[in-house]
Amino acid sequence: MNAEILAVGSELLLGQILNTNAQYLSKQLAELGIDVYVHTVVGDNEKRLTESLELAANRADLVILTGGLGPTKDDLTKETAATFCGRSLVHDEDALHSIESYFEKRNRQMTPNNRKQALVIEGSTVLKNHTGMAPGMYVESEKCKLVLMPGPPRELQPMFELELKPLLLDGSGTAITSRVLRYFGIGESQLETDLEDLIDAQTNPTIAPLAGNGEVKLRLTVKHSDEAEAERLLDETEAAIQKRVGEFFYGYGEIGLMEQLSIQLKEAKLTLSAAESFTGGLFTSGLTSYKGASSIFVGGISAYSSDVKEDILQVSNETIKQSGVVSESCANEMASSVQKMFKSNIGVSFTGVAGPDPQEGKEPGTVFIGISGPDSNVTVHPLQLSGSRQAIRERAVKYCCFYLLNELKRWHATT
DSSP states (O other): OEEEEEEEOHHHHTTSSOOHHHHHHHHHHHHTTOEEEEEEEEOSOHHHHHHHHHHHHHHOSEEEEESOOSSSTTOOHHHHHHHHHTOOEEEOHHHHHHHHHHHHHTTOOOOGGGGGGGEEETTOEEEOOSSSSSOEEEEEOSSOEEEEEOSSHHHHHHHIIIIIHHHHSOSSSOEEEEEEEEEOSSOHHHHHHHTHHHHHTOOSSEEEEEEETTEEEEEEEEEESOHHHHHHHHHHHHHHHHHHHGGGEEEETTOOHHHHHHHHHHHHTOOEEEEESTTTTHHHHHHTTSTTGGGTEEEEEEOOSHHHHHHTSOOOHHHHHHTOSSSHHHHHHHHHHHHHHHTOSEEEEEEEOOSSSOBTTBOTTEEEEEEEOTTOOEEEEEEEOOSOHHHHHHHHHHHHHHHHHHHHHHHHHTO
C-alpha cells in the first residue's frame, strides 16, 4: 500500500504553523510498511481541495486528510470529502453526546455550529477523538481508502495510535516489527553506497536510510506472523549491515548521541569533567540536560581566553607560545588538567576555530578534542569541520560524544 498525506488549512500555507502532522504520520506509516510518496498542503477552499483529492486518489491507495474538521465555516474538509465520495453527512450520536457533555461539564452554552463537529461521512468507520471533539473517519470508496483526521497534533496522534493504526493492519495475523540502527561519522550517501546491494535486494526485512541532524539512521522493518522468526530476520539483516558499517554504529531507537553517552557513563559508573573553549559550555549544557546528570558530571570550565587556559587550566605558557591555543598540545593539556582538577574518571576538552574568521593561521572548522581516560592516557582527535559557526560547534560536541562512546567500549574491554 502507498499513501499520500493531504494537509488542509490556509494557516499552513501562510507559514503561521508548521505541518508537524505530516512528519508524524510519515514516520508512523513507514513503521507499518506503508510508503508515503507525496505530501500536499491545500488551503481552505472547496474547489482546490476537490482537485487535490482527485490527484491524490489517482496515485495513492490511501489518502489521509488532516485538518478542517472544526465548527467554523472555513472547516470544509468533511463536506468536500463526502461530495467526493458521493455520500451524505450524518450525525454520529456518540460524538454528539461527547461534545454536549463537554460543554455541560464546564457550564458553558454550546453554540449550534458545534453540532457540525459530530458530522461524519455516511458509511464510514468513526475514529474516536480521545482528546478533542471532532471524530475522525475511515472511508473505503470506489476511488480509494480515505482517512479524515483533526489538525491539532494532540488530537491526531492519539487517534492514529488508538483508532487508525489497528484498522491499517490487515488482520491476517501478520505483525510488523521495526528496528532502528543509529550511525555517526558517515554521511547518508556513503552509507547507502556501502549498503547499496543490500538495499536493492531488500524484501523482508526492508532497509530504509533516514538522515537528519548530522546523524544517519537505518530503519529495518519486517513482516511476520511469528515473533521469534521476525527477530531472527532482523538480527540476520543487522549482522550483514554491521559487517560493513559497524564502526560508525552507536545505538538503537530514538536515543541520540548525547543521551546514549549519559546512559553508558551511568552504567559504567564513571564520572566526567569538561574544559570547553570554542564550544562555550555547549557540551556541558547538553550532558546535564538529562536526568541523573549529577551522578556522572562533576564540573566544567568554559575557558575562552588564553589567560584562563594558562592560569586556571594550567596549560603551559610554552605550549601556548609554540603551538597556540588551537592545537593538539593545548587540547591534551586541557583534558588532563580538568580531569585532575575535578578528580573525575574522564576529562574532555574542546579547542578550535568556530569562525567566521581564521585564528592563529588556522581556518574555521579546525577542531581538537582531547579525552583523558581513567588510566590518565590522553587521546586527541583532530577534525576539520565545515558549516556555520553554530554548526561547527554542534558537530564538535557530537563527535566528542561518539569518540567517548567508542572509548567506553575499549575501556570496558580492557577491564
